[in-house]
Amino acid sequence: MKKVSEPTVGRLSLYLRVLTELGESGVGTVSSEELARRAGTTAAQVRKDLSIFGTFGKRGLGYPVDALTEELRRILGLGRRxxxxxxxxxxxxxxxxxxxxxxxxxxxxxxxxxxxxxxxxxxxxxxxxxxxxxxxxxxxxxxxxxxxxxxxxxxxxxxxxxxxxxxxxxxxxxxxxxxxxxxxxxxxxxxxxxELESLSYALANGLAVSRRRGRANRE
Amino acid sequence: MKKVSEPTVGRLSLYLRVLTELGESGVGTVSSEELARRAGTTAAQVRKDLSIFGTFGKRGLGYPVDALTEELRRILGLGRRxxxxxxxxxxxxxxxxxxxxxxxxxxxxxxxxxxxxxxxxxxxxxxxxxxxxxxxxxxxxxxxxxxxxxxxxxxxxxxxxxxxxxxxxxxxxxxxxxxxxxxxxxxxxxxxxxELESLSYALANGLAVSRRRGRANRE
DNA sequence: CGTCCCTTGTGAAACCATTCACAATCAACC
DNA sequence: GGTTGATTGTGAATGGTTTCACAAGGGACG
The missing domain is CATH 3.40.50.720 (NAD(P)-binding Rossmann-like Domain)
Known part of the structure; x- marks a missing residue:
């Protein structure tokens, strides 16, 4: 398995939360695009993150919500107390x-x-x-x-x-x-x-903090 | 002024805390090395971060604790309520x-x-x-x-x-x-x-999360 | 006032995460 | 079973941050 970066692990948590919600509302399949929108990232990022651990999606269709939920829980070590x-x-x-x-x-x-x-x-x-x-x-x-x-x-x-x-x-x-x-x-x-001081900095300096790819101060 | 990245702003907070402590114990001057050690980063990083905002140190000596403290407070917008x-x-x-x-x-x-x-x-x-x-x-x-x-x-x-x-x-x-x-x-x-799920991942996967420069799971 | 030692400031290099772009693949439908 | 439309998986390109390495500068001391 390839190296897994810290940001990737953090995003897996977010994906898991989104997937859990989707599963509860009966959705069977999500595209990387939809998952990205809900988790606050990009479709390419979602695919890259998931591809590190295996291939879970079906081309043309998307990702199976329930199976991917289980997979992420397993990857994150959430199967135990x-x-x-x-x-x-x-x-x-x-x-x-x-x-x-x-x-x-x-x-x-x-x-x-x-x-x-x-x-x-x-x-x-x-x-x-x-x-x-x-x-x-x-x-x-x-x-x-x-x-x-x-x-x-x-x-x-x-x-x-x-x-x-x-x-x-x-x-x-x-x-x-x-x-x-x-x-x-x-x-x-x-x-x-x-965190508070970063906000202070941003407010005091006209929100001039650079973010990756000019996505300014969104999260 | 150059662009200021999010991680840099976060580190300024940490530097400020260290400097405040040093100031309270009467220390007049710190080297980037000492500051880095106490803030959990590297000397080069400290110098890069600070150099974005100006030149505060004296070569051969280090940084004046009190003056730099004030400077960071100003930069972070902490001069007000x-x-x-x-x-x-x-x-x-x-x-x-x-x-x-x-x-x-x-x-x-x-x-x-x-x-x-x-x-x-x-x-x-x-x-x-x-x-x-x-x-x-x-x-x-x-x-x-x-x-x-x-x-x-x-x-x-x-x-x-x-x-x-x-x-x-x-x-x-x-x-x-x-x-x-x-x-x-x-x-x-x-x-x-x-955060908790990242810990879970690390524990469940033998701490195999890659950190920059192989600094493994330190912070 | 010259030498030595120490530490800064910074351009260049290395490194890493993100984004792009597209071939591969799958379901659906006729 | 071929065609179409959609979406994944991934190598390459990009962009940004961190680290390296060293010249420049400053104090101290003889």
Missing amino acids: WRVALVGAGRIGRALFGYQDFRRQGFYIEAVFDRDEAKVGQEWNGLVVRSDAELEKALAEEEIDIVIVAVPAEAAQGVVDRVVRAGVRGILNFAPVKLHVPPDVALKTVNMAV | WRVALVGAGRIGRALFGYQDFRRQGFYIEAVFDRDEAKVGQEWNGLVVRSDAELEKALAEEEIDIVIVAVPAEAAQGVVDRVVRAGVRGILNFAPVKLHVPPDVALKTVNMAV
Whole structure:
């Protein structure tokens, strides 16, 4: 299989969402054009992305919605239950815990940690907030696959180091810092400050940010 | 001035954060190398990024921390107060409202909207949740610069269309869909589902996602 | 004030993702 | 079963970002 770029993987998620909707409304087949329109990209891009993993379409017809949905779920590793732990029971942590829309895709929060003793012991929807001190032990016991880091910026790298040492290979970081992990650990960062400041830049500078192919500031 | 790419603007935010920290600990000068290390990129990248906006460093010495901090704040448009509105008072909306770490950079939430009449009228930290029906009028009255969209996926495009028609030029979207806006509107999307599914892909496929220059899955 | 060492700024090269363009293929219909 | 119209899959072209590599410049110190 060819190399798969990060942007491609991101788009697969978007395709999957669109396909799921289409499937629910009973559509049997989509063209790359329609799929692209709904996912916010181009038909050529859709075909390129999918062709990396195999040939799923029929020329002259398009892609079979249900089969492609299944295929993408398999490719993205969504066929299983992912065990997630949340480190940091502050505002962001609580919000993520409350949201949990991602349960539908198989991401289940199985443990919550905080270093504030006042929060430890609180019961969140049947789950007891655990002490930071138990982190390593509990990650192993609960067989956690993915850790969500929702601690203050200063504490984030420390948490990540411990979590990595405990064997976790997937990290989703909400702290507004660049974190360092070994090459065999997957790290994704959601940095709201960066997003807001990009908006600020765009607004302050007359939206002069260059986008690929002059598609200006669309997404 | 040359064209400024999206990734470059994002990195400026990161540089700014690092510089602020350095300034607070009394450091007077940084090399591109040190700045790069702390921001998670390369020295050459730092120099290229900064050189777009001018020459701020001294050869043989490095960059003056305080002066560069000010310069970046100016470039990013952080010298003023940005008036932000939050549309959607659900879990995510509430979390963002509670977080508000970004106040420090001048982003102030001045209004909250929801279409659920049960939420309308609630007082959030001195701010009354307003009805969705007032949206257009209130955006103009409050001179809102940036709207944060925190509504369900199905409702997001509708909200965006109204907000754009009301003259808002900056949108930060948390709904898990690709949104369409005219070229003169800046849109940034934070899609947690995509991030989680990218992690899932990486974990399920032995971290085989190609990153630029084989830097594998670091960030 | 000359030499040395360090670090910037930047043109050129390398690299990678996206877009183009078209041959190959399939269903449908007569 | 041939013809038509549509759409995929993909090699080549394009365009943009990152990295390289080095000349230019500046401070420090003798």
